[in-house]
Amino acid sequence: MKIAAWICLLLPLASALAITLAGTGISRRVAAYVSTLTTIGSFAAAAVAFVEMLGKHGGQRAGVTTSWTWLSAGPYHFGLSLLVDQLSIVMMLIVAGVGGLIVAYSVGYMDGENEERRYFAYISLFVFSMLLLVEGGNLLLLLAGWGMVGLSSYLLIGFHQDRPPAVAAAKKAFVMNAFGDATMALALFLLIAHTGHLDYASVFASSPTGGTVANLIALGLLGGALAKSAQIPLHTWLPDAMEGPTPVSALIHAATMVTAGVYLIVRTHPLFEFAPKVADLAAGLGAATLVMAGLIALVQTDIKRVIAYSTMSQIGYMFVGAAAGAYPNGMFHLMTHAFFKALLFLAAGIIIHALTGEQDIRRMGGLGKAMPHTRRAFLVGSLALVGIPPFAGFFSKDSIIAATLDRGAFGYCLFAACLAGAFLTGLYTFRLYFVVFGGEQSEFAKEHLHKPQGKLEGPLSMVWTVTALTGLSAVGGFLQFGRVWHPLTTWLDPVAQPFVDASNAKEAIASICAVVLGAAGIYLAHAVYAAKTIKVPKPVTLLEKKFYWDELYDALLYKPAELISQGLGRLVEQPLIAGSIGELTRGFRLGAGGLGRAQNGLVRSYALAVASGVAILAVVFLSTR
Amino acid sequence: MHGPDISWYVVLAALLFATGALGVMLRRNPLIILLSVEIMLNSANLLLIAFARLHGQADGQIFAISVMAVAASEVVVGLGLIVAMGRRHVELDVDKLRTLRG
Numbered sequence: 001m002k003i004a005a006w007i008c009l010l011l012p013l014a015s016a017l018a019i020t021l022a023g024t025g026i027s028r029r030v031a032a033y034v035s036t037l038t039t040i041g042s043f044a045a046a047a048v049a050f051v052e053m054l055g056k057h058g059g060q061r062a063g064v065t066t067s068w069t070w071l072s073a074g075p076y077h078f079g080l081s082l083l084v085d086q087l088s089i090v091m092m093l094i095v096a097g098v099g100g101l102i103v104a105y106s107v108g109y110m111d112g113e114n115e116e117r118r119y120f121a122y123i124s125l126f127v128f129s130m131l132l133l134v135e136g137g138n139l140l141l142l143l144a145g146w147g148m149v150g151l152s153s154y155l156l157i158g159f160h161q162d163r164p165p166a167v168a169a170a171k172k173a174f175v176m177n178a179f180g181d182a183t184m185a186l187a188l189f190l191l192i193a194h195t196g197h198l199d200y201a202s203v204f205a206s207s208p209t210g211g212t213v214a215n216l217i218a219l220g221l222l223g224g225a226l227a228k229s230a231q232i233p234l235h236t237w238l239p240d241a242m243e244g245p246t247p248v249s250a251l252i253h254a255a256t257m258v259t260a261g262v263y264l265i266v267r268t269h270p271l272f273e274f275a276p277k278v279a280d281l282a283a284g285l286g287a288a289t290l291v292m293a294g295l296i297a298l299v300q301t302d303i304k305r306v307i308a309y310s311t312m313s314q315i316g317y318m319f320v321g322a323a324a325g326a327y328p329n330g331m332f333h334l335m336t337h338a339f340f341k342a343l344l345f346l347a348a349g350i351i352i353h354a355l356t357g358e359q360d361i362r363r364m365g366g367l368g369k370a371m372p373h374t375r376r377a378f379l380v381g382s383l384a385l386v387g388i389p390p391f392a393g394f395f396s397k398d399s400i401i402a403a404t405l406d407r408g409a410f411g412y413c414l415f416a417a418c419l420a421g422a423f424l425t426g427l428y429t430f431r432l433y434f435v436v437f438g439g440e441q442s443e444f445a446k447e448h449l450h451k452p453q454g455k456l457e458g459p460l461s462m463v464w465t466v467t468a469l470t471g472l473s474a475v476g477g478f479l480q481f482g483r484v485w486h487p488l489t490t491w492l493d494p495v496a497q498p499f500v501d502a503s504n505a506k507e508a509i510a511s512i513c514a515v516v517l518g519a520a521g522i523y524l525a526h527a528v529y530a531a532k533t534i535k536v537p538k539p540v541t542l543l544e545k546k547f548y549w550d551e552l553y554d555a556l557l558y559k560p561a562e563l564i565s566q567g568l569g570r571l572v573e574q575p576l577i578a579g580s581i582g583e584l585t586r587g588f589r590l591g592a593g594g595l596g597r598a599q600n601g602l603v604r605s606y607a608l609a610v611a612s613g614v615a616i617l618a619v620v621f622l623s624t625r
Numbered sequence: 626m627h628g629p630d631i632s633w634y635v636v637l638a639a640l641l642f643a644t645g646a647l648g649v650m651l652r653r654n655p656l657i658i659l660l661s662v663e664i665m666l667n668s669a670n671l672l673l674i675a676f677a678r679l680h681g682q683a684d685g686q687i688f689a690i691s692v693m694a695v696a697a698s699e700v701v702v703g704l705g706l707i708v709a710m711g712r713r714h715v716e717l718d719v720d721k722l723r724t725l726r727g
Contacts, residue, residue: 607646
């Protein structure tokens with residue numbers, strides 16, 4: 001099991017290194033296949049570890065393997081250790097499994113792109129970093145993986161480095177995430193100061209169980225989770241990150257990396273249980289994000305941005321679940337979301353690919369007839385996202401909504417927000433569906449739609465991965481159903497025991513409300529965008545401006561910084577630094593001119609100078625003796 | 626210990642050194658300047674040998690031999706330069722040779 005875990009971790013790294021070092025020595029196709037096969041190999045290794053774990057009894061399933069002491073400073077020693085337990089194996093399977101499918105999809109999607117090799121090296125690096133994040137045996141390795149996924153996300157968002165918006169989006173994502181990394185590092189400093197360890201077990205055993213310190217630690221970790229998972233107030237980078245290639249959006253900005261925040265909360269849940277107020281804050285922010293993102297998604301016109309806001313919204317659900325104490329439900333939704341959101345992105349990728357890069361849904365329309373397979377895949381993904389039974393989202397989302405009912409008065413607020421989110425999800429998802437696939441084919445589509453030869457709607461690698469994800473989105477939810485059938489909860493129980501347990505009645509209420517509201521959203525979307533019985537309302541400026549978050553940060557941080565630096569430039573740099581350098585050079589020039597005159601070329605005067613100098617020295621020495 | 630007192634040697638060396646130094650500073654012919662430099666070197670040699678004898682140690686004498694070797698090489702280079710100057714009909718006057726002034 002340990003060997004399998006190491007192989008799972010190191011295969012993608014080996015692939016990234018090999019592709020980088022081989023450079024132009026290998027063809028683009030070879031780089032693509034190396035990357036795909038290593039990621040699938042990782043998945044195989046994770047599966048082997050999983051099967052081995054299944055054969056053991058509950059208590060012996062978790063295992064820490066330390067290869068060597070990675071860092072040692074004074075009394076603190078941090079091992080390069082991997083922790084393979086019930087939680088991390090689930091994440092490993094999701095990351096390597098969905099990752100393998102998406103990398104395979106990239107083979108077709110990135111075909112013909114310049115610098116394809118660089119893309120595959122980056123994406124392998126990402127898979128490695130993400131696996132390091134979930135497998136790391138202590139918080140320090142988790143932080144290392146945390147930072148490295150940020151780096152690979154930056155590299156991949158800015159993959160089209162000649163496109164200024166992509167570069168700006170990459171920088172924005174990096175800065176926002178660096179803020180989260182910093183708060184997380186502060187939390188780790190506090191943990192080291194108060195417990196002397198960063199291993200999960202010892203930290204949970206000796207961490208302060210209340211008071212300011214516990215709150216600060218949880219807040220720091222929450223800051224990291226909010227930044228990585230694009231939740232209010234650190235969410236503004238995710239929609240811009242859609243500048244990256246579509247498979248990147250699917251893998252990093254939907255299925256895996258952005259859900260790392262949820263993983264972090266579940267992984268360090270005792271620290272959040274010591275600080276219940278911070279946990280409530282996390283749940284509140286998640287609820288606020290899920291409603292806000294749902295509202296913004298209603299007016300977006302870029303197909304990928306709609307899905308990106310939907311991602312933010314769904315991660316909001318996971319935050320609500322994880323922070324409210326329903327850890328397995330949060331993880332379950334993380335898993336099903338990875339399936340159906342990757343599916344939606346990849347299906348959108350097929351459309352974008354077929355329309356030669358067009359992403360504006362106003363120019364699409366009527367694609368359903370031309371691309372029936374993609375339409376079906378998108379429909380399954382949308383139904384799963386809205387939570388219509390029997391698709392995956394129904395099981396996972398409704399269990400989170402039910403769990404909020406078990407949390408008292410605050411829980412009812414969360415419940416209301418979740419239901420509002422369910423309605424919005426139905427509305428924006430099917431707005432997208434009807435606008436893109438329904439109605440008559442648009443002029444733009446008629447002109448630009450190009451289908452590859454043969455029966456397929458895209459390259460083979462893209463079609464089969466989408467088909468596989470369609471299957472997963474359709475049946476992935478059957479892993480768990482309320483209290484009737486809950487293997488995932490049982491499986492995760494030793495690592496993250498939930499402290500909410502919704503009764504059957506609550507499950508039923510939540511499910512009925514969510515499904516009815518989701519269906520109402522779909523019906524409304526149908527009435528407005530397909531049947532056109534209701535006029536399309538004018539978009540609200542507040543929503544089009546995305547609640548003015550960008551403007552707020554601009555006014556709050558960027559403008560003052562710009563003013564201060566301009567002021568410093570005018571008042572300090574120009575007169576003091578630039579001026580003083582000018583004066584210094586003038587002084588040196590003058591002094592050098594004066595001294596230069598002493599160099600008169602007369603050897604005898606030099607000899608006189610030497611002799612008189614020695615004479616003066618001799619007199620000085622003799623007189624001071 | 627035979628022979629004159631150490632102070633005699635010191636005084637003689639000082640006189641020789643002063644002679645050499647004055648020669649370097651006053652004369653303008655490079656040949657004479659080179660000769661004066663040799664006189665200064667030899668005054669130093671004289672002191673080295675005198676003190677070596679006073680202390681009964683050979684170190685100073687070894688130094689003196691090294692100095693002679695260096696002086697000989699230096700003279701070779703210096704004389705070579707002066708001869709080259711003479712053959713190119715450059716006036717042998719150090720005050721005229723001042724192209725290196727700043």
